[in-house]
Amino acid sequence: MTIESPRETGAAVASLPSDDLLLSVRNLRTHFFSREGVVKAVDGVTFDVKPGEILGIAGESGCGKSVTSQSILRILPKNGKIVDGQILFRYGDQTVDLAAEDPDGRVMRDIRGQEIAMIFQEPMTAFSPVHTIGNQIIETIRIHQQVTKEEAHDQAVEMLRRVGMPNPARNIDEFTFNLSGGMRQRAMVALSLACQPKLLIADEPTTAVDVTIQAQMLELLRDIQADLGMAIIMITHDLGVIAELTDRVMIMYLGKEVEAGTVENVFHRPQHPYTRGLLSSIPKMEPGRVEIEPIEGSVPSPYAMPSGCKFHTRCTEFMAGVCEKRDPPLIEVAGGHEVSCFLYGGREDLE
Amino acid sequence: MTDAIQPAGRGDRAIISVRNLVKYFPIESGLLRRQVGLVKAVDDVSFDLNDGETLALVGESGCGKTTTSHCIIQAQRPTAGEVHFRIGDTRPVDLTKMEKADLKKARRNIRMIYQDPYSSLNPRMTLLQIIGEPLKIHGQVKSQDELRARVSDLLRLVRLDPSTLNRYPHAFSGGQRQRIAIARALSLSPKVVIADEAVSALDVSVQAQILNLLKELQRELGLTYLFVAHNLAVVKYEADRVAVMYAGKIVEIGETEELYTCPKHPYTEALISAAPNPDPDTKNRPRIVLTGDVADPGNLPGGCSFHPRCRYAEDLCKQETPPLMELSAAGEPSHQSACHFADRLSLAGIGAAELTTDRDAA
Amino acid sequence: MTQTADVRTVQTEAVAEQADERVLVASQWQLVRWRFLQHKLAVISLIVLGLFYSVAIFAEFVAPYDPTEFREELTLAPPHKIRFVDPEGNFHLRPFVHPFEKTLDEVTYAAIFIEDETVMQPLGLFVKGDPYKLWGLFESDIHLFGLQDPDARLSLLGQDTVGRDLFTRIVYGSRISLTIGLVGVAMSFFLGILIGGLSGYLGGTVDMVIQRIIESLRALPTLPLWMALSIALPHDWPVVRTYFFIVIILSTVGWTSIARVVRGRFFALREEDFVGAAELDGASNLRVIFRYLLPSFMSYIIARLTLAIPQMILGETALSFIGLGLQPPAISWGVLLNDAQAIRVLALSPWLLLPTAFVVVSILAFNFVGDGLRDASDPYSHV
Structure with a gap:
């Protein structure tokens, strides 16, 4: 695999805050502009991804987790714009700010598929129904790599074998509609991994499938990650999936980060009232009766965002005169465990 | 059909007794609609729904759980079988043989909540009209004032503000819409409510609200629920008894805690093992990952439908379809499984420290 | 069974608790109207x-003439130029036209219409003209606009092949x-x-x-x-x-x-x-x-x-x-x-x-x- 120097391709040059990072999203703001108003889908989100780690981004509908991934790949819908922030990505020996690139430009096209790949909720959307799986994987490989058709074909078969297709040499000539749901998922993973990307973004890949297929998918992602060593950003609303797969997790609510840290810290020592509420809302697969406690109310309209802390309208720890006044700061409560809540400080000048 | 299940009407507490329920869909092809196959969506299903309990039908897509619920309320007419419905000490009636007018009356007592709160409410009607519709159709209110009063009561029942009754559904979030759907289902004071994936489309925080609301309503009103779902954790929380379905058949049925801790069917064991648990400590637990896909009800394997994916399968499983057999001793709560080796296998449930067999052994 | 929790867009998950009451109780037709009104071109x-x-409804009143009345001398006359400035360069608030004078091209015998700049025929609103019966009921001879001289003809969009007013x-x-x-x-x-x-x-x-x-x-x-x-x-x-x-x-x-x-x-x-x-x-x-x-x-x-x-x-x-x-x-x-x-x-x-x-x-x-x-x-x- 050869990578052209980003300088030659006109990439913006920036630098990552730390040498051991693959991706660093700094203060990202992505807004949607529609007739009904502006939706601040992502409103100031910061996180890092190290090479080879699995980061989970979790939250309920409207929290902006999918928009974050679309922003990284610059595949936002037409009315969505990155209005602020940086998306620093290690590209060869350079660092590029993806937020500053032209979404249709050379650099983005090179990075998509080769450096950062994505898998989706619905595998059928990733494939063209009129081409065989092999066609599409081979084409993807040849777009990004200088290889012959035969070499690309061999690579494609190898990738299908790795994702556990039962008969790769035959499966490569099949169409997606001939495959069962689980096989489609595998084919999609094979397609996304065709160029051995450094980062794989998985956007709700287990949401529309049955439990047993979901388990297959999670196992596949675990195995593939151990095998190829790429980093994964797992986007899901299912905290069970997060706990099963990821190393670190960021919980989002209405476009903001509310809490982030290692899965162990966040799940065992949740600090933010929203995280605590989410965890106590989920029925557990444990013996005996475990009561659940829902979060009151529902997610506010994106057109009528609450002031201050976005969660204050539903929060059991709401402090009048503080929470609704301004955004809570991000506070580190333990090593790498951040919480965005006034309970842990930042309210001194308000009281 | 097995001897283990009591014949219709003998079960003391049964409010609905399903007997040998069958629903086949023909696969047609070509211009002349020649039948080329059969989808056996529901294939000989029998169970009792007891008064005041929550029975969950759980399984993956295409297992027939939704079709079963539709065949009970006669939204779809079953191909064969009986659905006996009984209130109090009255004689049970078979819903499958009922004419339209009688069915209309019976359906006052069996109501349904749908999965998608966006498609189940007519966007062109106000809450008053939506929730009041069944009351009007069944002539249970005499005046507009009475209708408003009844609808207000129903809104309070589901913890919605009665002053919102002139609003349209678009003014409400998914969770609130599901409350409206529940209010509509309760408007005729039914005995049985069929909740068809009623919380699947909701966010977790809202899902928890609805689960608790359903429980509270059950306590207040003495309702009986048939709870159709695919999420095992949700079912564990909500149901008193669970029936696990696979490829149109019930493969295991029993009390929730018993079924989750001591499953008696390999499919149940696999489902429990596969369910993701929001606890990072269990991250590296051994799991049973089933190979292949859910059986296609249009093209079922012979013998036990689960055998191609079963890690305990033997030759017998390929040849003979196992019946649903009672496993618990007389006097104990019933626990039935449709596995040839149900009494021999020692299967892992929730809380099991280790799987009895390493998964490679399969 | 598929889970659709997160398929919904941000917009549909909107909870309108804070939105104003008007929208919440708006019927379908009101919503249609509001949305239509946002479509400027429509x-x-x-x-x-x-x-x-x-x-179309008030055709008799809007049209300055009778649609069947023809003036042979104006056959295929071009549209008038509506003027505010006379040949001497004076500005007139009331627009006017110069009547046509028809000559024949000596070679082709085609009719040529030349404006007679010596005569000014001012336009007016609610002028008298050809009598008509609005919807066959109300007799009148008042037209929305036209030349103040009822006998002169305003050729707004030209005349047709037999000298009828095209407009x-x-x-x-x-x-x-x-x-x-x-x-x-x-x-x-x-x-x-x-x-x-x-x-x-x-x-x-x-x-x-x-x-x-x-x-x-x-x-x-x-x-x-x-x-x-x-x-x-x-x-x-x-x-x-x-x-x-x-x-x-x-x-x-x-x-x-x-x-x-x-x-x-x-x-x-x-x-x-x-x-x-x-x-x-x-x-x-x-x-x-x-x-x-x-x-x-x-x-x-x-x-x-x-x-x-x-x-x-x-x-x-x-x-x-x-x-x-x-x-x-x-x-x-x-x-x-x-x-x-x-x-x-x-x-x-x-x-x-x-x-x-x-x-x-x-x-x-x-x-x-x-x-x-x-x-x-x-x-x-x-x-």
């Missing part, structure tokens, strides 16, 4: 259409051209909903027969069909009767697309959970149709109809243009364009093509309004 088009239809004739022509679409669409609407509804509701054999009929009708090339049918109309029929037959001819094909839409929507809506819920509520078939099914797609059908009107207008224009639709003395935009067929006329008197501009503007306006209605017709798509 609103402007609606105003344009309103203007066109008012002109006047376009105004009168709009009556037939604009209403033929409405009447035709009303007929298509009626037939389409009736037949499509039967097809969708009864299903089975009835549905199959109706679908085959629709397919056969749609397979016929429309123009030859219209031509064949219109040739069958006796030429000595009165204008009104010809008019209605033309409408019927135009509707023969128009209803089929509506019928298909109605049928398709019927099928799709029967699958909606709220329809299933109504059936389980015990609602009768009629109640389901009239309370659940029809209201659900009425707005959509109306949008479709609006988009179907231009087709009717074009149909009439096309038929009349090739001489198979309405015949003089009836006046429609198509009939007027029939005059503009000869290349010689077009080269020398291009203003005879001006009725086309009115056809284009009205059709564009209908399309924009239709677009706006279509976008607004399902207010629940992303409120």
Whole structure:
């Protein structure tokens, strides 16, 4: 695999805050502009991804987790714009700010598929129904790599074998509609991994499938990650999936980060009232009766965002005169465990 | 059909007794609609729904759980079988043989909540009209004032503000819409409510609200629920008894805690093992990952439908379809499984420290 | 079972608790109206259409002359230049024109119209002119505008081949051209909903027969069909009767697309959970149709109809243009364009093509309004 120097391709040059990072999203703001108003889908989100780690981004509908991934790949819908922030990505020996690139430009096209790949909720959307799986994987490989058709074909078969297709040499000539749901998922993973990307973004890949297929998918992602060593950003609303797969997790609510840290810290020592509420809302697969406690109310309209802390309208720890006044700061409560809540400080000048 | 299940009407507490329920869909092809196959969506299903309990039908897509619920309320007419419905000490009636007018009356007592709160409410009607519709159709209110009063009561029942009754559904979030759907289902004071994936489309925080609301309503009103779902954790929380379905058949049925801790069917064991648990400590637990896909009800394997994916399968499983057999001793709560080796296998449930067999052994 | 929790867009998950009460209790039609009003082009088009239809209704009053009155000396006279500045360079607040003087080209014998700059004929509002009977009821001779001298002629858009005022004739022509679409669409609407509804509701054999009929009708090339049918109309029929037959001819094909839409929507809506819920509520078939099914797609059908009107207008224009639709003395935009067929006329008197501009503007306006209605017709798509 050869990578052209980003300088030659006109990439913006920036630098990552730390040498051991693959991706660093700094203060990202992505807004949607529609007739009904502006939706601040992502409103100031910061996180890092190290090479080879699995980061989970979790939250309920409207929290902006999918928009974050679309922003990284610059595949936002037409009315969505990155209005602020940086998306620093290690590209060869350079660092590029993806937020500053032209979404249709050379650099983005090179990075998509080769450096950062994505898998989706619905595998059928990733494939063209009129081409065989092999066609599409081979084409993807040849777009990004200088290889012959035969070499690309061999690579494609190898990738299908790795994702556990039962008969790769035959499966490569099949169409997606001939495959069962689980096989489609595998084919999609094979397609996304065709160029051995450094980062794989998985956007709700287990949401529309049955439990047993979901388990297959999670196992596949675990195995593939151990095998190829790429980093994964797992986007899901299912905290069970997060706990099963990821190393670190960021919980989002209405476009903001509310809490982030290692899965162990966040799940065992949740600090933010929203995280605590989410965890106590989920029925557990444990013996005996475990009561659940829902979060009151529902997610506010994106057109009528609450002031201050976005969660204050539903929060059991709401402090009048503080929470609704301004955004809570991000506070580190333990090593790498951040919480965005006034309970842990930042309210001194308000009281 | 097995001897283990009591014949219709003998079960003391049964409010609905399903007997040998069958629903086949023909696969047609070509211009002349020649039948080329059969989808056996529901294939000989029998169970009792007891008064005041929550029975969950759980399984993956295409297992027939939704079709079963539709065949009970006669939204779809079953191909064969009986659905006996009984209130109090009255004689049970078979819903499958009922004419339209009688069915209309019976359906006052069996109501349904749908999965998608966006498609189940007519966007062109106000809450008053939506929730009041069944009351009007069944002539249970005499005046507009009475209708408003009844609808207000129903809104309070589901913890919605009665002053919102002139609003349209678009003014409400998914969770609130599901409350409206529940209010509509309760408007005729039914005995049985069929909740068809009623919380699947909701966010977790809202899902928890609805689960608790359903429980509270059950306590207040003495309702009986048939709870159709695919999420095992949700079912564990909500149901008193669970029936696990696979490829149109019930493969295991029993009390929730018993079924989750001591499953008696390999499919149940696999489902429990596969369910993701929001606890990072269990991250590296051994799991049973089933190979292949859910059986296609249009093209079922012979013998036990689960055998191609079963890690305990033997030759017998390929040849003979196992019946649903009672496993618990007389006097104990019933626990039935449709596995040839149900009494021999020692299967892992929730809380099991280790799987009895390493998964490679399969 | 699939989980759809996160499939929904940010917009649909909106909780409108904080939104104002007006929206929360807004009925479907109010939402449609609000959304339509946000579609600027559609609103402007609606105003344009309103203007066109008012002109058609008050044609006698708006048109400065009688559409049949001809002045031989003004045959093929060009449009006047409306002036504010006289030859001496003085500005006049009231616009005026110079009357034409006709001479003949010595070589070609073609008529040449030269403005007589010595005479100034001022324009006025509510001027006296040719007497008329508005809608055949109210006698008057007051016209919206014209030259203050009742004997002089204002050539706003030129004169036709026999010296009749083209603007006047376009105004009168709009009556037939604009209403033929409405009447035709009303007929298509009626037939389409009736037949499509039967097809969708009864299903089975009835549905199959109706679908085959629709397919056969749609397979016929429309123009030859219209031509064949219109040739069958006796030429000595009165204008009104010809008019209605033309409408019927135009509707023969128009209803089929509506019928298909109605049928398709019927099928799709029967699958909606709220329809299933109504059936389980015990609602009768009629109640389901009239309370659940029809209201659900009425707005959509109306949008479709609006988009179907231009087709009717074009149909009439096309038929009349090739001489198979309405015949003089009836006046429609198509009939007027029939005059503009000869290349010689077009080269020398291009203003005879001006009725086309009115056809284009009205059709564009209908399309924009239709677009706006279509976008607004399902207010629940992303409120």
